[in-house]
Amino acid sequence: MIENSKLTKEEVIMTEKIQILQGDITKLEADAIVNAANPSLLGGGGVDGAIHRAAGKGLVDECRTLGGCETGEAKITGGYRLPARHVIHTVGPVWRGGNYEEDELLRSCYRNSLKLAIANNLKTIAFPAISTGIYGFPIDRATRIAISEVKEFLRLNTTIEKVIFVCFSSSDLQTYNKIAKELE
Ligand code: ADP
Numbered sequence: 001m002i003e004n005s006k007l008t009k010e011e012v013i014m015t016e017k018i019q020i021l022q023g024d025i026t027k028l029e030a031d032a033i034v035n036a037a038n039p040s041l042l043g044g045g046g047v048d049g050a051i052h053r054a055a056g057k058g059l060v061d062e063c064r065t066l067g068g069c070e071t072g073e074a075k076i077t078g079g080y081r082l083p084a085r086h087v088i089h090t091v092g093p094v095w096r097g098g099n100y101e102e103d104e105l106l107r108s109c110y111r112n113s114l115k116l117a118i119a120n121n122l123k124t125i126a127f128p129a130i131s132t133g134i135y136g137f138p139i140d141r142a143t144r145i146a147i148s149e150v151k152e153f154l155r156l157n158t159t160i161e162k163v164i165f166v167c168f169s170s171s172d173l174q175t176y177n178k179i180a181k182e183l184e
Helices: 046-055 057-064 102-119 139-156 170-182
Strands: 011-013 018-022 032-037 074-078 086-091 124-127 162-167
Touching: 018 139, 018 170, 032 046, 046 057, 057 074, 074 102, 086 102, 102 124, 102 139, 139 162, 139 170, 162 170
Parallel strands: 018 162, 032 086, 032 124, 124 162
Antiparallel strands: 011 018, 074 086
């Protein structure tokens, strides 16, 4: 079960299977939380740093065995000291103006993370707003991609029970809620 009450300021049930929350993804109990990692998989700033700090050293030790990760791809590890059982590390595109396949690469992050969840028999998965921090992807555009890709995936694959979008800021939460309504 997911215990969200501690971190939720606001929650919108978009569909039976998709939730949007505001909070700290490292506090979430889920089969997997997704990390917006960098290609080294050895930790960084933003949500990546927060996940590594909360998980403890075991996480970076396992990440070191993975040989990095390409942009748009995803790799899975244990969750170590996190409440989540696993971390799915995906590398979002750095925003370079929109003409460098950023949209398709970001879509791949969501799709490949969900595929990996299914391959590992995971039912609940939480995503941060990949690429929208240090990597500079415009939040509206990224949110539209995130929600539409997840919806499309859930339409075709019924084994995932819950996808949670975790927004760090209240303005991101507003954006997710607005775009979720548009895409209903
Ligand atoms: P990227 O390099 O992919 O842009 P960042 O970590 O810089 O990754 O930012 C991705 C998103 O994660 C941003 O919206 C940022 O506000 C958010 N974020 C940062 N820390 C956390 C956290 N602890 N829980 C959830 N989201 C977070």
